[in-house]
Amino acid sequence: MKKLGAKDKIQKRTWIILALIVGLGFITIIGKLFIVQVVQGEELSTKALDQQLKDTSIGAKRGTIYDCNGKVIAKSATVWKLALEPTYFEDDEQREYVAKGIADILDTDYEKIFEKTKKNVYYVDIKSNIENDVKDELVEFKKEVTEKYLKLANVIYLIEDYKRYYPYGTFASSVIGFTGSDGQGLAGLEYQYDEVLSGTPGRVLTAVDGTGKTEMPYEYEYKVDAINGYNLVLTIDETVQRIMEKYLKQGLIDNAVYNRGAAIMMNVKTGGIIGMAVEEGFDANDPFKLVSEAKKEEIAALPEDEQEAETSKALSEQWRNKAVSDTYYPGSVFKIITSAMALEEGAITLDSQFTCTGAYSPYEGVNPIPCHNTAGHGTQTFPQALCNSCNPAFMMIGQKVGAEKFWEYYKAFGYSEKTGIDLPGEADDIFFSQDGSMGPVDLAVSSFGQGFSITPIQMITAVASVVNGGNLMQPYLVSQIVDDDGNIISATEPTVKRQVVSKEVSEELCKILEENAVSGAAKNGYVTGYRVGGKTGTSQRLADINGDGIQDYIASFCGFAPADDPQYIMLVYYDSPQGDSYYGSTVAAPVFAKIMTEVLPYLGVEAQYTEEELANMSTTAGAYTGVSVSDAKTAVINDGFAPVVYGNGDVVLSQIPAGGATIPQDGTVVLFTDENAEKEMVKVPDLVGMSIAEANRSAALFNLNVSISGSASSSNCISYSQDIEADTEVKPGTVITVSFCETGVAD
C-alpha cells in the first residue's frame, strides 16, 4: 500500500511538472515568439533588410531653368560621387593604401578618409561633385588597387551624379538662388521649386550575404529608375534682366549706394515678372564668396573669433532678395496710391486745389511737417500737386480720405498681405497697428509714404493695379513647368486678386503720371520717343545704417510705359546712396530711363515721338564718297550737316559717319580725301557736367558728333555720362552718346 501511496504522490506531482513544462514553459515561449514575430516583426524585418540589401541610389537630374525665350539660366551636368565599401578591407595596410591614394587625388584630409575606411559598412560617402578629369584619375587608382589587392576590386565606387551650373553666373542670382552640395535648393527659385526641380532619385536594392557579396543563390534585385526633375520656364527675359542689371549696377557705383539696390519689371496686365535685379548680386556658381569688397574689409578688420559669425551674416545678407525680402518707406511713390484712393472715393477731383506754404500741420498744435520745397508750391490743382510731389497737398488729401478708408485701401492694394510671388522669404509690411488705427500725424505722413514699411514687390504690384485699369495681380516668376519631353505639367494663369480702383481713375492717373514724366518731378525718368508715366520717391531710412551720423535715404522711381496703354512697369530703388544726391529723381529716375530706353524697343513697344523730339531727332547721313570734294560738301550742307574735310585729295574716299548711319541734326560729317587723312585720330573730350549746347560745342571742336540721351527736353539739364570715355582715341566724326538729366527737381 505504501508503494501505491508513493505512486499516487508521483501521479499528483506529475501533473504539477506537466503544468510547469508543457503549460507555463511552452506558453511562455509561444507568447514570446508571437511578440517577436508578429508584434515586432515589421520593425525587425526592416532592420534585417537594412543589412540584407545593398541600397545604391541613382541621382535624379535636376530640372533646367529657362528664361521666357528658352535660354538656359540654370542646368545640371554630370559629375561623380565617390563612395567606399569599407567592409571589404581586411587590414589597416589596405585601408592606409586606399585612403592615401584617394586623399592625394582629391587633395583632402587623409585622416578623415582613413577613419571612414574603418567602418564596417557597405557604403560610405567620400565626396560629391567630382569633375570628369578627377574621376578619370580615380578610375586609374581603382585599377591600381585592384591589381595590388584583388579582394578590393569593389571597394571604390564611382556614382554618376549631377552638379548645378549657372551659365550666366551672377545673372539674376537673387531670384534664381542656388543649390547646396547635395543639390538641394537653398535660396530663390531653386528653393521655392525644390520639389518640382529635384525629381525623385532612383535606387537599386541588391541582396547581399553576410560578407557583403552579391552573388546570392537567389535573385533579389529591385530597381527604381530615377525620375528627372521638371523644368521651369520663367517670365524673366534674359535680355531685359541683363539690361536692368547693367544699369542698376552702374547707378549703384555712380551714386555710391551703401546698401544695394533693386529693380523689378513687371507685365502690368499679367503680373509676370520680366526682370528682377538685385545689385550687387552674387555668383550663383560660388554663392559662398562674399561679393562686397567693403564688407570683406570690414570683416577682415574684426577679431578672428568674430569673423566667422560675421561672414555668415554677411552671406545671408548677400543672398537676400532685396526686392521681396526687404521693407522700406515707399516715400512719394506711394502718392500714386493715395491719389488713387482719393479719386476713387471722390474725396478729391482733378480740379481740387491745394495750397502749399512749404509746411503743413495736420492738426493744430502739431509741429508743421515740411515740404521738400520749403519755399512752398503755392496753390496747385491736384495734378500739379502730384507732379510737384507736394507733401502738404498730400497730407490734405490723406485727411480728406480719412484714416478708416486709408486703411481699407491699404489692405485692398495688398500691402497688408504677402503678394504671393513664387519666391521664398517674402517680408511682411510694418504698419502703425494691426487693425489700421492711426493718429492724425500717422495718417498725414502715410499720405506721402512715410512711417510704414512695405516691400518693393508690394509697391510695384500696387502701382501696377493703379495703371492697368484697377486690377491687383498676383506677381509670378514661373510661367510653366515642363518635363524633358516638353509636355507642360502646369502653366501659371494670371491671377487677378481683386479690382481696387475703377478704370476711369486708372486712366486719369496714367495721364497725370505721364505729364509728371514729361514735365514734372519725374522728368528724369522720361524715355525719349516713348510715352512713359512715373513717380519719384525719396524716403528717409529710420536707421543710419552705415553709422556715419548722416541720415540715410532710399531713392526710388516707379514708372510705366506706354502711358496710354500701360504694358510694362518698373520700380528702381536704391538703399542709402552716399553720392552727391540721394533723390529718387536724380538717383533712380535716370536708371529707369536708361533701362527703358533699351528695353522698350527690345520688347517691341512702338516709339511715338513728340514734335519737339522729331525736331531733335537724329537723321540719316547720305553717301558722299566717290565725288569731288566740292560736290560732296554741297550735298552734306543740303542734308543739314556740317562738312569737315580731311586731306588734300580732290575726290572723297571715305566718310564718317558712314552713309546710312544716324547722326544728330546739325551734326558733323567728316570727308576724307586721301589715305593718310583716314589714319588721323582725335581724342574724345570730357563731356560730363555740361549743358546740351556746351557738349555739342566741345564735341564740334574735335569734329565729333553728340547723340543726346535721357531727359533733354528742357534747357536746365546736365550731362552725367558719355558712352566713349574721355581721352579715348577715335576717328573724327564718331558719334558719342551723352546722357543728360534734369537738375532742380528734388524728389
Added chain:
Amino acid sequence: MAETAAKSRSLKRPATPSNTRKLKKPGFFNAKSGFDMPFFVIVLVLVVVGLIVMFSASYPSAYYYKGNSYAYFLPQLRSVIIGIGAMIVVSFVDYRQLRRFAYVVFAISVVLLIAVLIVPSEGDVKRWMTIGIQFQPSEIAKFATILILACWTSTHSESMDKFKEGVLLPGVFVAVTCALLMLEPHYSCIAIILILTMVMLFLSGVKGIYFIVGIGAVAALFAILYSTGALAGYLEKKFSGWGTALTYINDDQWQNQTWQTRNSLYAIGSGGLLGLGPGQSRQKHLFLPEPQNDFIFAIVCEELGFIGALVILLAFAYLVYRGIRVCMRAPDIFGRLLGTGLCAQIGLQVILNVLVITDCLPNTGISFPFFSYGGTSMIMLLMQMGVVLSITRSARAEKM
C-alpha cells in the same frame, strides 16, 4: 561511443537476427506489447522535419565555409539513420535492464567528463572530444544523471522524504557532474541537469520545503555575490550583451558580442506570421553565424513564420505530454521517473533554446532537440526516445 556497456550490448545482440529470439529471452527484451505508436510517429516526424530544416539552414554556410552545401546535411543524415535504428532497437530492450547499469553508466560519464578536460582542445571551451568520432560527453552526462536519479529514487522510494536519502546523497551525483561541467565550462548543460534533478526529486517525493530552501539559498548566495560586486566582471563576460541585442546595435564593443542574438531576432522577426517560405531565409546567408546549431529554430521561424513555429512547438509539447502521461502508467517507479526525466529533458531544451534565441536568456549553447546539427546529441536523444518507447511497452501491457 559513450552510452556505456548496457547500450553497446543491446546493440550487439540483435545483430544476430531476429524477432523470434526476443521471445526466447524475455528477461532482456520486452515485446509483450507494442510501444506507443503516436509517440513514435511524432518523434519520427520531428526528426524528419528537423533534418530538412537543418539542411535548409546550413547549406549557405556549408557552401561558403566548407565548399560543399551538404557538409552538414550528410553527417546529420547518417546520425539520423543510426539514431532511428538505435531507437527502434533500444525500444525492444526491457528498460529495467538499465537499472543494473545505472552506476556503470554514471561512472563512464564521469570518466568522459574528466577526459574531455584533459584532451587537447581548440579554444577556451573544452566540450568536445574525439574517440573515433567527435562527441560531447555532456550529452551523455544528462542521460547518466537522469538514469542514476531514477535508479536511486526507485531504490529509496520510501525514504525520499528524508534529507539524507532524498537530497544529500542524490545531490552528490549531481554535484560531481556539475562540478566537472563547470570546468568545461558548459553552463546551459548544468542548468538543464539542475532543473531535471529538481523535476525528478520532486516527483520522487522529496519534501517541498527543501526546494523552497534550496532555491532560496541559491538566490540569496547569488544576490550577496552580486551586491558585493564579486560577480560583476564575471557576469559581464559571461552574459555579455544579454537582453541588449537590439539596444547596443551601434556600440562597437557590444556589436560583436550580440551579433548572433541580434541576427537571430532579425531572422525571427522577418518571418512574421506566415514566414518567408521554406528555404527562403535570408539571415542564413552568413548573417546569422552557425545557423545549423543552437540558432536553427530562428531560421525555422524566419522561413515558416509564427504559424509554422507554433505547429512545431505544439508537436514538441504534445510529445512531452504524451511521453510523460504514458510513462506514468509504467509498473514501477524506476520506469515512471526515467520516462518522465527523459521527456522533460526534451521539453526543457526546447523551452530554454527558444528563450535564448529570443534574447530572454544569455547565449550559452543549448541545442534544439532533433533540429540542431550534432551527431552525439541526435543519436543520444533518439536512443533516449527508444528507452521511453520501451517504457511505453510495459505501460501499455500494465494497462491491458
